[in-house]
Structures are given as C-alpha cells and as structure tokens.
Amino acid sequence: MSASNADVYLTEDVTLAHFLYGLMSAFPLFFMPVMLSFWLNVSQKQVPQASLLAAHLNWQRHSIIGVLPLLVLGYVAPQLWMSLVCYTVAISWFCYRIFKGWLSLHDGIAP
Template sequence: MSMMPSHMLPVQQVEDNSLGHFLYGLMSAFPLFFIPVLLSLWLNLIQKNVNPHSVLGSHLRWQRMSIIGLCPFFIAGYFLSPLWLSLPVYILGISWFTYRIFKGWISLNDGIAV
C-alpha cells in the first residue's frame, strides 16, 4: 500500500453557505412583514456566480420556488371573498411555506442539497 505525498492529496473546497442562511432568515420574517421575502427573492435572483449544481445552488432554487409557490395561495385567498373561504387558503399557504423554510434551512445546515 503506497501513501500519497501530502502535496498530491485531493483538495476539497468548502462552500460558503452564509448567503443561504441569510436568505432563509429573511424568508422566515414573513409573518411580521412581507418585504423581507421580496428582498430575499431579489437577492436570490441576482446571484449569478453560484454554481447551480452545488448545495447552495440547489437551496437558492428551493427558495425561489418556495416564494413563487406562495403567490398562488395568496392570490386564491384574495379572490375568495368570504373570510371563511379565504382564511383556510391563507393558512394552508403559510403552513406550506413554513414547512419549506424549515426543511430547506435544516438541510442547508446539514450540508445536504434539496
């Protein structure tokens, strides 16, 4: 069994996921204000130097789809005029969005792509 010299060992690059954590933090502020979610979407969309096949790239895509997926719930809830019809749609949308934030953030913390 031969040992490789230390200068020939493969180099493993560590990806900085702090942007993903920051954007999940902004997304989680949606119950207080919807502005952080829009800011998160804008910051997400302007990221051009992130490899789409990396862990961070998969999380940025997950975040975009989460925010865009929340819009139909809000639009449907808005057009259902009686409160007893619109409230369950809003609650379902917010529950789904919250699940996506928790699942994504936990996966990012573990270094797993979604």
C-alpha cells in the first residue's frame, strides 16, 4: 500500500558503511583513504546480500570503480583543458555519489 518503492530493511548495524563513506570523503588525501575503503569493502564477504549494508557496500564499490576510468582518462588526455574537464567531472560525480549514498544510509534506505 506504500506509494514509495524504497526497500525496507531490518534494523542492522551500519557503522561500517558510515566509516567507509568517511574514508571515501577523504579522497583529497592522495586517494589512499579511498583505496583503504575499497579494500575493506571488498573484504566484507559475510554480509547478507539482502541487507541495507550490502546495498551500500555495492554502491560504494561501484562509485570507486566508476571514478577510476575518468581519472585515468584525465591523466592520459593530450591537452590540459581536457584533463581538467575529466578531473572536474570525476570529482563532481564522486562527491555526488558519496553525498547521495551517505544521506540515504542516514535515512535507512538503499541508494
């Protein structure tokens, strides 16, 4: 009967997801916190697939994997202005993914 198509999840501990979003948001520090976040994310094999935590871990994993091609493209771009455009798009998109994911985690819904 609900008009919303947001998934309903049981109450669970999502502290790990908050911690990983925090690490991802520290990406200006040489991208190392993001790699640590990715490693911790991938190492979480015991998380049930139908849980809120699993949905956010998947969202984070796809965010990190998605920003890498844009950064590589910016690195190999032949012109400086092309590199700056690629980097700006990559950083803006990554910030959007972190912001949207963290807010939806706070609201208790899947991103």
